[in-house]
Amino acid sequence: MMTVGHFPILVVMVPLMAAYLMPVLGLWRRRLCYPLATVSIFISFCISLVLVRSVMASGTISYHLGGWMPPWGIELVVDYLSAFMCITITFISLLTVVYSENYINKELPTGKTTLYYTLLMLVIGGMLGVVVTGDLFNLFVFTEVFSIAAYALVAIAGKREAFIASFRYLLMGAIGTSLVLLGISYLYAITGTLNMVDLSVRLQPWYGSSIVSAALAFLIVGFSIKTALFPLHTWLPDAHSIALSPISVMLSALVIKVGAYAIIRTLFTVFQPGFITEVVPVAPVLTWLAAAAILIGSLFAISQTDLKRMLAYSSVAHIGYVVLGIALATEMGMTGGILHIFNHAMAKGCLFLCAGAIIYKTGLRNISDLTGLGVRMPITAAAFALSALSMMGIPPTAGFFSKWFLCMGAIEAGGWIFAIVILLGSLLTAVYYFRVLYVIYFGEHKHVEQVGTDEVPPGMLVPIAILALGCILFGIFVGIPLSVVEPAVRVLLGI
Amino acid sequence: MTTVIIQTISRIMVPFIQLFGLYIIMHDLVSPGGGFQGGVIISASMILLALTVGMSAAGKRAPHASRLMLISSGAVLFAMAGVICILAGGNFLEYSAVPIPMMSASEIAGQLVLAVGIFIGLHNMAAFTTIVFHLGEERE
Amino acid sequence: MNIDFILVNFNYWICVILLLIGLFTTIAKENLIKKIMGLNILSTSVLLFLVSLGDIEGGAAPIIVPGVEVDIYVNPLPATLVLTGIVVSVALTGFALALIIKIYEEYGTLDAEKLIKG
Numbered sequence: 001m002m003t004v005g006h007f008p009i010l011v012v013m014v015p016l017m018a019a020y021l022m023p024v025l026g027l028w029r030r031r032l033c034y035p036l037a038t039v040s041i042f043i044s045f046c047i048s049l050v051l052v053r054s055v056m057a058s059g060t061i062s063y064h065l066g067g068w069m070p071p072w073g074i075e076l077v078v079d080y081l082s083a084f085m086c087i088t089i090t091f092i093s094l095l096t097v098v099y100s101e102n103y104i105n106k107e108l109p110t111g112k113t114t115l116y117y118t119l120l121m122l123v124i125g126g127m128l129g130v131v132v133t134g135d136l137f138n139l140f141v142f143t144e145v146f147s148i149a150a151y152a153l154v155a156i157a158g159k160r161e162a163f164i165a166s167f168r169y170l171l172m173g174a175i176g177t178s179l180v181l182l183g184i185s186y187l188y189a190i191t192g193t194l195n196m197v198d199l200s201v202r203l204q205p206w207y208g209s210s211i212v213s214a215a216l217a218f219l220i221v222g223f224s225i226k227t228a229l230f231p232l233h234t235w236l237p238d239a240h241s242i243a244l245s246p247i248s249v250m251l252s253a254l255v256i257k258v259g260a261y262a263i264i265r266t267l268f269t270v271f272q273p274g275f276i277t278e279v280v281p282v283a284p285v286l287t288w289l290a291a292a293a294i295l296i297g298s299l300f301a302i303s304q305t306d307l308k309r310m311l312a313y314s315s316v317a318h319i320g321y322v323v324l325g326i327a328l329a330t331e332m333g334m335t336g337g338i339l340h341i342f343n344h345a346m347a348k349g350c351l352f353l354c355a356g357a358i359i360y361k362t363g364l365r366n367i368s369d370l371t372g373l374g375v376r377m378p379i380t381a382a383a384f385a386l387s388a389l390s391m392m393g394i395p396p397t398a399g400f401f402s403k404w405f406l407c408m409g410a411i412e413a414g415g416w417i418f419a420i421v422i423l424l425g426s427l428l429t430a431v432y433y434f435r436v437l438y439v440i441y442f443g444e445h446k447h448v449e450q451v452g453t454d455e456v457p458p459g460m461l462v463p464i465a466i467l468a469l470g471c472i473l474f475g476i477f478v479g480i481p482l483s484v485v486e487p488a489v490r491v492l493l494g495i
Numbered sequence: 496m497t498t499v500i501i502q503t504i505s506r507i508m509v510p511f512i513q514l515f516g517l518y519i520i521m522h523d524l525v526s527p528g529g530g531f532q533g534g535v536i537i538s539a540s541m542i543l544l545a546l547t548v549g550m551s552a553a554g555k556r557a558p559h560a561s562r563l564m565l566i567s568s569g570a571v572l573f574a575m576a577g578v579i580c581i582l583a584g585g586n587f588l589e590y591s592a593v594p595i596p597m598m599s600a601s602e603i604a605g606q607l608v609l610a611v612g613i614f615i616g617l618h619n620m621a622a623f624t625t626i627v628f629h630l631g632e633e634r635e
Numbered sequence: 636m637n638i639d640f641i642l643v644n645f646n647y648w649i650c651v652i653l654l655l656i657g658l659f660t661t662i663a664k665e666n667l668i669k670k671i672m673g674l675n676i677l678s679t680s681v682l683l684f685l686v687s688l689g690d691i692e693g694g695a696a697p698i699i700v701p702g703v704e705v706d707i708y709v710n711p712l713p714a715t716l717v718l719t720g721i722v723v724s725v726a727l728t729g730f731a732l733a734l735i736i737k738i739y740e741e742y743g744t745l746d747a748e749k750l751i752k753g
Binding site: 006009013016017020021023024027063064065066067 | 571
C-alpha cells in the first residue's frame with residue numbers, strides 16, 4: 001500500500017488530479033470547485049510537512065518513476081531545498097485558494113470560476129513538479145505547465161490591459177523556455193544523459209569548452225526571463241499589477257521564486273560551484289545584475305502612484321536580493337538568499353492580499369486615495385504595516401534575518417559594495433512603504449460620513465492575518481526555517 | 496461557405512481519417528505514432544468537418560459537454576493508471592508490477608503502454624477539437 | 636572554415652539560421668500574428684536540433700523484430716523529447732491565438748506599436 005516512499009510523486013499528482021477533475025465538476029456543480037481545490041492543496045500541504053520531516057531525518061529522498069534506474073528513467077530527488085520550496089509553495093497556495101473564494105465570487109464573472117480553479121491547480125501542480133524533479137527535461141516540461149497556466153491566469157481578469165500584459169508575458173516567457181530547451185539539448189548532445197546528478201559527473205571533462213559555456217549561457221538567460229532578473233524584468237510590472245489579486249500573490253510570491261530555484265539547480269547541481277565562480281565567471285555577473293535590480297527596482301517603485309504597480313516593482317527589487325544571495329556562492333550569502341525566498345513570499349503575499357482586500361471593499365488603487373484606511377479597515381492596515389516592516393528588514397520581523405545573512409555573506413565573499421547596495425535597497429524600500437503607511441494611517445478622512453470599521457469577510461481576513469503573523473513569528477523563531485535552509489546550503493555547496 | 500464538391504468529399508473522407516487515426520493509436524508499440532499522434536489525426540477530421548460544413552453543424556457532432564468529459568476522463572485515467580501501479584506495490588507508472596493473470600511482466604508493461612496510449616488519444620482528440628472550435632466559433 | 640565544416644555540421648547550421656530568423660521575426664515584426672509565427676519558428680528550430688541528435692548513419696528503426704539481427708539502432712529518446720516539445724508549442728500557439736482574438740475584439744487593431752500606446 002501507500003508508504004512514505006511514494007510521497008514525492010503524490011505531492012505533485014494531487015493538485016494535478018484535481019485540475020483534471022475540475023472541468024467536469026464545474027459542469028456538474030459549480031459550487032464544488034472551491035472545496036475540491038482547498039482539499040487537494042491541504043492534502044499537498046500535509047504531504048509536504050511529512051516530506052520535510054522525512055528529509056531531515058534521513059537525508060535526500062530519491063524516487064524512481066516507473067521503476068527504471070536513474071540515468072535511464074526519470075528520478076525525483078527531494079533534498080532539503082526541494083522540501084523547503086514544497087512547504088513554501090503549498091503554504092502560500094493554501095492561503096491564496098482560501099482567499100480566492102470571496103474575491104472570485106465578486107470580481108470574476110461566474111462563467112469563469114471553473115476555469116480559474118483549473119488553471120490555479122495547474123500552476124500549483126506545475127510548480128511542485130519543478131521543485132521535486134531531478135531530471136532536467138522534466139524540469140523544462142513542468143516549467144511550461146505552470147508558465148502557460150500563469151499566462152492564462154493573467155488574462156482571465158478580462159480587462160483590456162490584461163490581454164496586452166498577458167501577451168507580453170507570453171512572448172518573453174516563451175522565448176525564455178525555448179532558450180532553456182536549447183541549453184538542455186546542448187548538454188544532452190555532449191553527455192547523452194538528462195539526469196542532473198549524472199550530468200554533473202559527466203560534464204567534468206568538458207569544462208572549459210565552448211559548448212558548455214553556450215549551454216550555461218542559454219540556461220541562465222532562459223531562467224532569468226522566468227525569474228524577472230534585471231534587464232529581462234519588463235513583463236513583470238504590467239502582469240503582476242493588472243492580474244487579479246490572488247493571482248498577483250501566486251505570481252509574485254511563488255512563480256518567480258521557482259525560476260530562481262531553477263537557476264540554483266542549474267548553477268549548483270548541474271554545474272559545480274567551483275566552475276561557476278572560476279572557470280566561467282557567471283556568478284559575479286549575476287551578482288552585478290542582481291545589485292542593479294535591487295537599486296533600479298526600488299527607484300522605480302518610489303515613483304509609482306498605483307498601489308499594485310508599486311508592489312510589482314518591489315518584487316523586481318526583492319528577487320534581486322534572492323539572486324544576489326544565490327550568486328554570492330558563499331554559505332551565509334546563500335542562506336540569506338534562500339531564506340529570503342520564504343520571507344519575501346510571506347510578506348509580498350500578505351501585501352498583495354491586503355491590496356486585494358482594499359480593492360474588494362473600496363475599488364481604490366491609487367495610493368493617494370487610500371486615506372483613512374487605518375480606521376476603516378484596521379486589521380488589513382495592521383497586516384499591511386507588519387508585512388511592510390518585514391520587507392524593509394526591521395528586527396524582529398523575518399525580513400531582518402534574511403538581509404542580515406545577505407550582508408554577512410557579501411562581506412564574507414569580499415564584495416563589501418554589495419553590502420552597501422543591500423543597505424541602500426532597504427533604505428529605498430523604507431521610503432516607498434512608509435509613504436503608503438503615512439497615507440493609510442495619517443491621511444485625512446475623505447469619507448467622513450462612514451467612520452466605523454468595515455472589514456472584508458473572514459474568508460479573506462484569515463489568510464491575511466496568518467501571513468502577517470507568520471512574518472513576525474518566523475522572525476522571532478527564525479531557527480525553524482533555518483533548520484531546513486542551512487543543511488540545504490551545505491548540500492548545494494558540497495560542504 | 497464552400498462548394499458542393501468540397502462538402503461532399505470531406506463528408507466522405509471524415510470516417511476514413513478517423514479510421515486511420517485509430518490505426519495509428521492501436522499500433523502504438525510497433526510503429527511510429529501512438530496515442531498523441533492518433534488523437535491529433537482524429538481531431539483533424541472534426542476540424543475538416545468544421546471548416547467545410549460550418550461550425551454549427553460540426554458543433555452538433557462534438558458537443559461541448561462530451562468534449563469536456565473526454566478531456567477530463569483521458570487525463571484522469573492516465574493518472575489512475577499510475578496510481579494503480581502504486582497500489583500494486585511498484586512505483587508510480589511502474590507497469591510491470593501490476594498483476595494481471597496469464598501475462599508475464601514485460602507483456603503487461605507493453606499492454607499498459609498501449610492502454611495509456613488509448614487514454615491519451617481520447618484526451619487529445621477532444622482537446623484539439625476544443626481548441627480549434629473555440630478559436631473559430633461565432634462571435635457577436 | 637572550409638566547405639567540409641559546413642557540410643558535416645549541416646543540421647547545426649540550419650538550427651542556428653532558423654533560430655535567428657525566428658528571434659528576428661518575434662522581435663522586429665509589428666503584427667501580433669507574425670510575432671506568434673516567429674515564436675513557432677524559434678521553437679521548431681530548437682526541436683529540429685534536438686531530433687537531429689538522435690540519427691546515426693545506417694541505423695535501423697528502434698523496434699526489436701524477432702529474428703532480425705541489427706548492429707545499431709537509432710536513438711529513440713530525442714524523438715520522445717521532441718514530441719513533448721511539440722505538444723508544448725501547440726498549447727502555447729493555441730493560447731496565443733485565442734489571446735490575439737480577444738485583443739482584436741477589444742482594441743480593433745493588431746499593430747504592436749499602436750497597442751503599446753494604448
